[in-house]
Amino acid sequence: GAGVSQSPSNKVTEKGKDVELRCDPISGHTALYWYRQRLGQGLEFLIYFQGNSAPDKSGLPSDRFSAERTGESVSTLTIQRTQQEDSAVYLCASSPGPENNEQFFGPGTRLTVL
Amino acid sequence: DAKTTQPNSMESNEEEPVHLPCNHSTISGTDYIHWYRQLPSQGPEYVIHGLTSNVNNRMASLAIAEDRKSSTLILHRATLRDAAVYYCILSTPWAKAAGNKLTFGGGTRVLVKP
Numbered sequence: 402g403a404g405v406s407q408s409p410s411n412k413v414t415e416k417g418k419d420v421e422l423r424c425d426p427i428s429g430h431t432a433l434y435w436y437r438q439r440l441g442q443g444l445e446f447l448i449y450f451q452g453n454s455a456p457d458k459s460g461l462p463s464d465r466f467s468a469e470r471t472g473e474s475v476s477t478l479t480i481q482r483t484q485q486e487d488s489a490v491y492l493c494a495s496s497p498g499p500e501n502n503e504q505f506f507g508p509g510t511r512l513t514v515l
Numbered sequence: 516d517a518k519t520t521q522p523n524s525m526e527s528n529e530e531e532p533v534h535l536p537c538n539h540s541t542i543s544g545t546d547y548i549h550w551y552r553q554l555p556s557q558g559p560e561y562v563i564h565g566l567t568s569n570v571n572n573r574m575a576s577l578a579i580a581e582d583r584k585s586s587t588l589i590l591h592r593a594t595l596r597d598a599a600v601y602y603c604i605l606s607t608p609w610a611k612a613a614g615n616k617l618t619f620g621g622g623t624r625v626l627v628k629p
Contacts, residue, residue, distance in 0.1 A: 405558075434616060443602065443619035444559065457616065492558050502547055502606075502615060506558030 403427065405507035407493050413513045414483055422478045422510045426495030433476050434494045434504060435468060444492060450476060483514045519603045524624040533590040535623050537603030540584045547606055548579060549617065550588045552599040559602065559619075562588065598627045 406425045414420050426433050435447040446460040450470045461467070465483075470476040480487055490511050494504040520538040527533040539548065550562040563570055563577045565586070570577040576589040590597055602622040606615050 432615070436617075436619075443621055444617070446616040446618065449616055460616070494558070496615065502549065502564045503561040504559075504615070504617065506560065509558050 405493055405495055405505050407491075407507040407510050409510060410508065411511045411513075413515065415515050416485060417482055419479065419481045420483055420512065422480075422491050422512070424476045424478070424493030424495075424507060426474065426476070426493070427497075427505055429473070429497065430495035430505070431473050431498045432496040432504075433470060434496075435476070435478050436492045436494065438490045438492060438509070440489070447478070447491075480512075483512075485514050488512055488514045519605060519620055521601075521603055521620065521623045523621065524626065526626045526628060527590075527593045529595060529627055529629050530592050533593045533597070533625060533627075535588040535590075535601050535603075535625070536585065537587070538585045539603070539605055542583050542605055543607070545607060548577065548583075548586050549604040549606060550575070550577065551602045551604065551617070551619075552597075553602070553622070554596075554599045562601070593625075593627045595627050595629060598625055600624050 408423045433450040436444040437447055438444045448455055448468050449457040453470045453472050465481045468478045490509040492506055492509045494506045496504045547564050547566055549564040551559040552562050553559045563572055563575050565577045565579055578587045600622040602619050604617045
């Protein structure tokens with residue numbers, strides 16, 4: 402079946418511009434996570450959705466970062482006024498629900514801020 | 516979150532077993548031990564998880580020390596496709612308000628030689 406998909410796969414933008422990154426989770430998965438991975442480093446948690454609510458936003462690095470989710474489907478991560486330090490791969494993962502420990506990751510969006 | 520310690524890298528020969536250690540001396544009684552791996556230019560992939568007992572699946576085995584302060588991921592016969600960064604992660608049980616966010620450290624880079 403279809404896995405987690407993300408778009409675009411690559412995004413190059415200029416400093417100060419806004420960007421939107423999209424995640425399509427596996428159908429039926431109620432939990433959705435966003436992570437960020439800087440070059441050569443491990444993943445950093447950004448935000449967690451259960452359905453369309455976000456009980457844990459503790460990883461968002463600043464108020465320039467926001468995310469929303471429509472029902473139990475698509476999620477969008479928005480970065481406003483991008484900075485060079487925002488350059489990273491942004492990864493989305495989904496999970497069936499509360500009893501499942503396994504997260505299914507998408508391929509990521511590579512964001513480059515010039 | 517409790518921290519894990521892994522070696523930076525390990526080398527193995529193809530078709531030989533690989534034993535990847537992980538120390539987690541500050542693990543709490545309810546933390547699960549997860550292993551994910553990340554192949555080059557891909558999102559992480561779930562490998563295995565456990566709580567107290569050793570676990571086996573089609574990909575690997577997880578051996579957990581009796582005091583739970585360390586664990587070992589065992590790849591029984593390494594293939595070239597197993598070359599990846601392997602992450603040992605602790606997470607608290609899923610709770611609706613907190614999700615099951617994963618905190619990734621640096622991981623162990625596994626090189627498999629033909």
